[in-house]
Amino acid sequence: MRIALGIEYDGTRFSGWQRQAHAINIQDHVEQALSKVADQPIQVICAGRTDAGVHATAQVVHFDTGAERALRSWVFGTNSNLPSDIAVQWAQPVADDFHARFSARRRAYRFVILNRPVRPSFLLNRVLWDFRQLDAAKMADGARHLVGQHDFSSFRGIQCQARHAVREIYHLSVRRDGQLLYIDVEANAFLHHMVRNIVGVLLEVGVGRQPAEWVREVLRQRDRNSHRGTTVPPHGLYLTRVDYPAEWGIPSSAPPILAVDSV
Numbered sequence: 320m321r322i323a324l325g326i327e328y329d330g331t332r333f334s335g336w337q338r339q340a341h342a343i344n345i346q347d348h349v350e351q352a353l354s355k356v357a358d359q360p361i362q363v364i365c366a367g368r369t370d371a372g373v374h375a376t377a378q379v380v381h382f383d384t385g386a387e388r389a390l391r392s393w394v395f396g397t398n399s400n401l402p403s404d405i406a407v408q409w410a411q412p413v414a415d416d417f418h419a420r421f422s423a424r425r426r427a428y429r430f431v432i433l434n435r436p437v438r439p440s441f442l443l444n445r446v447l448w449d450f451r452q453l454d455a456a457k458m459a460d461g462a463r464h465l466v467g468q469h470d471f472s473s474f475r476g477i478q479c480q481a482r483h484a485v486r487e488i489y490h491l492s493v494r495r496d497g498q499l500l501y502i503d504v505e506a507n508a509f510l511h512h513m514v515r516n517i518v519g520v521l522l523e524v525g526v527g528r529q530p531a532e533w534v535r536e537v538l539r540q541r542d543r544n545s546h547r548g549t550t551v552p553p554h555g556l557y558l559t560r561v562d563y564p565a566e567w568g569i570p571s572s573a574p575p576i577l578a579v580d581s582v
Contacts, residue, residue, distance in 0.1 A: 323413045326378040329404040331444040335371045352400035357386035366419045366561040367426055372553035379561045381419040409570050417567050425505055427560035428514045432500040447555035453525035455495040461524040461534035462491045472541040476512030484510060512550050520548035
């Protein structure tokens with residue numbers, strides 16, 4: 320039997336999703352908790368391997384098991400064995416050819432910036448704090464150059480292992496809500512550090528160092544070393560949605576509901 324789960328987590332204290340020797344990671348915790356419920360070893364595959372410090376409100380995983388448990392048990396039983404910063408939200412039986420990663424068609428991330436002179440306390444590790452005055456309208460103007468199918472070599476991390484850098488961004492927006500800036504991006508797939516590098520480039524526009532049209536030039540260069548945009552820290556980044564074809568019956572992810580939405 321194959322089961323899919325929806326999981327949310329605060330990535331602050333973890334080295335990332337993926338299992339790593341001698342490092343605290345999310346995958347190990349999830350597998351150990353599921354194994355206790357199933358009373359047998361469980362291995363999971365996720366929709367997107369988030370990096371150290373990155374959060375998720377809608378991670379999707381699947382696993383195979385011969386253990387028969389009520390869906391409620393997969394949710395509440397697993398949560399009873401998880402630390403407080405990881406929680407299963409739902410469980411759903413799926414066909415044997417469903418794959419959390421390869422069956423996904425779209426993924427969405429949100430990056431949250433707190434834009435004010437004074438550093439945060441309650442939102443520490445959940446937003447990127449930038450004391451400089453950011454022009455969200457100019458950042459949004461620059462972001463439009465990245466929508467569509469492109470070679471995103473200028474936005475891939477040095478350690479990226481993807482075979483190629485061609486990705487399609489369906490949606491990329493920048494909006495301000497008081498002191499908070501939300502950068503929402505939806506694509507068919509992402510490269511290593513792609514979102515964090517996009518945010519770094521847009522910040523160059525937001526502070527007035529570069530015009531909005533510069534983003535298009537960065538994209539055309541296809542070279543990560545060709546521009547001064549930085550890889551921003553991970554703690555403002557959230558995996559907010561993974562979309563699958565309707566025939567898989569995966570629950571629709573809710574809109575990104577973050578603690579910072581109401582601040």
